[in-house]
Amino acid sequence: MRLVQALAGIALSVAMPAAAQDHSMHGQHGGHDTPAATQDHSMHGQHGGHDMPAAPVPAAEAKAPPVPTDHYADRFFPIAEMGRARHAMMKEMGGRSFYQVMFNLAEYQARKGSDGYRWDGEAWFGGDIDRLTLKTEGEATARDGVDSAEVQALYSRAIGPYFNIQAGIRHDIQPGPARTYATVGVEGLAPYWLEVEGALFLSDKGDLLARVEGYYDQRITERLMLQPRVELNLAAQDVPANRIGAGLSNAELGLRLRYEIAREFAPYVGVSYERKLGHTARFARAAGDDVSETGLVLGVRFWF
Template identity: 45%
Template sequence: MTAFRIALLATTVLPVLAVAQQMDPSMQMPGMGAGSTTEVAPPRTSAPAQAGMNGDHDMGAMRGTTSSLPRRVGAKRAAPSPAGPLASHNAGTMDGMGGIEAQREMPNPPPPPAALSGPAHAADLVYNPSDMATAREELRAEQGDLRAYRVLIDRLETQFQEGGNGYKWDAQAWYGSDINKLWLKSEGNGTYRGRVEEGDLQVLWSRAISPYFDLQAGGRVNFGPGPQRTDAVIALQALMPYSYNVEASLFLSNKGELRSRLEAEYDLLITQRLILQPRVELNLSAQNIRELGVGAGLSTVEAGLRLRYEFIPEFAPYVGIEYERKVGNTAGYARASGEDVGSFKYLVGLRSWF
């Protein structure tokens, strides 16, 4: 009978104690006053289990954990200190933190004078200086002063227009390094019924003055049925960001005539192979040159669109349209000679380089 009573008591009391442990001690229980001081016994833990925990950390101060110390039922939780639950931790004793503080305070003095007292090339102390100078020159030539060349036929086209079809070319070639180049440029047009109407050949020395701009200087020779001129040339050629090609040239003839030309074009990639190229050219003169049919100020304007397809980058046929207009006194000279002052041209041509 005694054993039966003990078993009945155990099955009744133990669940109540388990529920009491899980409940928030600060909750008011029915029938209990706010000042009740009934203590709930903590669960017994073995000594080895307690030794395995960090003894210097107050686990009861950490959020989300329940202290294993006895707590009075109904007692309010203590507010955390302003320093936070980790205030008892010494940050200076954490691994790595001391090293960071030391690095912040580490001085950064200049190198000692002895470090700069050696030769400009330390390898000369070990190897033959003459051999090392030869090796450095070869490295400079191969990596920073490589000689190369390129030939570009930018426009080689047939022009269909009223009054007779014609042709036009615009080609250039260069040889040199990234800094210095020798340029050859030629441009002109003519009709299939006769010879070349006008053309020129330029020989220029080019030097890079910035990552985008080349300064060019040289001479130009004109050829064709009209009056001949030889010009001194100074030009600025640029490949701008986003692939804008810009060229500005100034020509001073052997007769003291000053003229200039501005060109700009842009490659708009519709696909990797199909490219639309708008192009604008302006020609200006500082004075009237009646024998050349050129008036002072803005003399001619050309604007065109060319659509090319690059089967390979070196071979790209194209079609296009171009409008040319003579303005100002140049238009007056053209009217006096019975020429048109403006015309549309339909183009079929080829762009190639090697």
């Protein structure tokens, strides 16, 4: 009897969960209080009733949250020390001063009967916005020495992500007599990666000159670069003392192929053509000089 009672108890315990499951399933699918019915009633209330929620406010019309004026770390650390730490961080992340010295041209020019050399470089010191810039350029011949040499001291200020406006002074050491000019100009990176520069020069004698130049670095390989370059010099009037004529006084075209042994050091070879024009050519002929010169160049471009 005890065995029969035990078997009956086991059978009853197995049957009861199954019955409960069937009843639960019946309640889900066949009753009147099913979740599906409730969901249909809710959806009907959203789309067909009169109690629809208001439309959300567009993001463009929402008020911006207030700008935080405190620093959370100040609650746990001395305010003065945290202020010094934040100042040091801002300086390291964009407020530091930098410098660079670069000579785009430092070359020997082999020309028929008048070999010479030429340089064109600049150095700057400052930050992302304000800088002090020094420039120098000139040329000389092995026979006559320095033909022209100038230095410029300029204040440079960024007027956008790609251009700087510059103002300062320029002093011509050669040709004599020496001249000093007030200078204003702009330089930067134009579309298509063109490096451009333009400047006006007003001398202490009232002479107005202008210069426009530009170059483009065409990468052939990872280290081989081809650089076409052009420079134009203009004058508003004749300056006989310096043998400069009004209008476009001279133009120079160059093509240089350089190999970057390192980014900071790249020897190059190329060709340079220079032509004096207008009254400047007349002054050159009167002095017995050539009005045009073509030369092979060998030099190095470097920066640090």
